Amino acid sequence: MSPPRSKLLRLLATASLATLIGAGLVWAQEPPIPGAPVGLGEPSDFPRTAAEDEVWLLYQEDKLLSARRKVEELLADDPDSIVGHYIYGQVLRRAEASLPKAMKELGRARELYERRYQPTVVNAGQTPWALHREILYAGQAAAGELERHEYQLQLLDYHDSLYDPRLTAEHAWPLMLLGRFDEARKYAEKASASTDPFQRSLGRNALCAIEGEAGTRSERFDACLEAYDNAAQAARGDDPFAHPDQITSVTVHAYNAALAALSVLRPDEAERLALAGATRIEFTPANPWRFLLRLYLDQGRGSDAVSALREMQAWRRKQPPNLRE
Structure with missing residues (x-):
């Protein structure tokens, strides 16, 4: 038997403080090895x-x-x-x-x-x-x-x-996490201008993260939104029957852009982006329903929060073990 809705909402509010608030930017899904x-x-x-x-x-x-x-x-x-x-x-x-x-x-x-x-x-x-x-x-x-x-x-x-081809974009994230921001930015910018679609995607993802670490909210939102828009455009050519690890990474960019939208006080845009990322299953720790759960709780939208919790767990169960936590 399911718990009463009021009890479930209290549990949600408590859990969100421990596991949801302060969610960070997520690295794009691991791409396949580039071409020969x-x-x-x-x-x-x-x-x-x-x-x-x-x-x-x-x-x-x-x-x-x-x-x-x-x-x-x-x-x-x-x-x-x-x-x-x-x-x-x-x-x-x-x-x-x-x-x-x-x-x-x-x-x-x-x-x-x-x-x-x-x-x-x-x-x-x-x-x-x-x-x-x-x-x-x-x-x-x-x-x-x-x-x-x-x-x-x-x-x-x-x-x-x-x-x-070199793994240019892959350098940006570890450099950023080591606090070497200038080097990270150079690698990310170079990758963003690459002719390789995976390098471009990862490079834009890294620029989004670097601006977030730098605390430049407006620049972060612009960079994250650009990364999402480019990924969404590229995804239009995906095979609709392809395996989740063989499609263009969109969800992670939508998730990061939604976080950036909240940082510039645009909750409606944040919800739009998160929902866009939830339209298909990808293998990524960027669970869009986790973000939406937090957003709905903050806005007092109890019914939507309950639905988001269920979707969040369903999304998690579809992920490979190394991406479930």
Whole structure:
């Protein structure tokens, strides 16, 4: 039996003070690895077993539980499998949110790869560079989630020393969190002018966050709204049947813009933006219903707040484990 509405509203008000007020800006969803590096051609093939092929296919099909079971068997038979350690790290990160263990596995995959292939600027084209880039990208993402921002920057710099296109926008967020705002702004502005759509999106997202950290409310709203408008325009070309992690990131930009709208005392615009972000499911911690719950409670809109709470929990249940909290 559902609790009485009056009791539910009291619980909502109490919970909002602890978990909702003061929500911060959110980094855009992790994009796929950019296209083939300039001048490197196709990744070289490399010796691999049938077991590695099976694990790789399960992971690519997002069958993470099956991939976990198979990859444990693979690593028991072949403890030096590069593919095995990479897939195990990604499963731990994405399916279980076990970040320290994931970081260890991804680090082992990188160690084994670099020991075997010894990649340099000169020989990168003769190595299976796509696998290396996947390992480095996953490693820097996990480092950021663990708040190891200096190490995250080291991985990004190492990637960019070998491969193009560079991960320009990805530098901005850890630099900002380290308080290196001028450097962060330069990377974000450069990414915003990129021809790569993912870099542009992440760059604008970072500019929005940087203005928020700087406390410039009007500039923050302008930057966040521009990021949202550009993302919404790009999303018009998305396949309506695509998987949530294969579509243009819009919700996170809408969420950040809604927060910025509140900072300039525009609650109606904030509600419009948050509702726009709630029109489809994306894999992101930026739950638009969490924002709307807080807004409705602040405005004394009890019935809307109850509905938003239900939607907030439904949204959360649809997220992968590493994005639910």
